[in-house]
Amino acid sequence: MPAKSRTYQPQKVRAALAAQTGALRAAVDGLGDGQLDLPTRLGDWRVRELLAHLAVQLDYVPAHLDDPLQGRPPLDLTGWVAAVGTVAPLLDEQARERAATDFDGDAATVAAAFGRAAEALTGLLARPEAADPARRFEIRLGSMTLADMLVTRLVETVVHADDLAAALGLDAFPHDRQALAAVTRLLADALAARAPGGAVELRIPPYAVVQAVEGPRHTRGTPPNVVETDPLTWIRLATGRVPWAAAVADHDVSASGERSDLGEYLPVLG
Secondary structure (H helix, E strand, O other), X not given: OOOOOOOOOHHHHHHHHHHHHHHHHHHHHOOOHHHHHOEOOOOOOEHHHHHHHHHHHHHHHHHHOOOOOOOOOEOOHHHHHHHHHHHHHHHHHHHHHHHHOOOOOOHHHHHHHHHHHHHHHHHHHOOHHHHOOOOEEEEOOEEEEHHHHHHHHHHHHHHHHHHHHHHHOOOOOOOOHHHXXXXXXXXXXXXXXXXXXXXXXXXXXXXXXXXXXXXOOOOOOOOOOEEXXXXXXXXXXXXXXXXXXXXXXXXXXXXEOOOOOOHHHOOOOO
């Protein structure tokens, strides 16, 4: 793992999450009827199922904030990244159910449903509970601080906003800068947790630098094994949207040194 676990300032997380959610809502408000059934890069999900999944993720915390705690084991952010893929079938089922109900209609119906989910989350962000550093929140995978749980919502909103942009044929989504930074750093830390070591330096300017992969640790000068890429390419690699070999071949990743091939460690989030 990283030498010291990274922390995220709760106030900045809440502001970034509100801004990213607002950007998503604006994008959904602008969709036409024909765009809802466009294919996405997520299996057989259409834009409709993608938006339904996002709605589930947005209003899940407000809906379950007051659920009684059951004493589940502690879960940190890199642990969540490593484990969330194990509940993919459940997430798929939830998305399809939501798509068949609230999101089974024209663009105006879908926008209204998405807006309700967005308002539920942004309303929570303004409540005192969201600023309580001791408040805990439990999911199937374990018990997190509420502050960390909101960081996972940043992951959902940034990663799936990029999925939406790809489905719509856009070059990029107008991500909130702080949201993009936090997700980039978390997924970089997840790589360092999955492949601990100091043989490779992963650089994702301007947001993150981590060392990973077992082997001789670099201490000074130019590291012998360096990987460098931009934040969106890293997020796509870390979540399996883009294969390592393709990113290198397309020159979206610069990788130098005999240990610099990170393909076997990716994706870090299923």
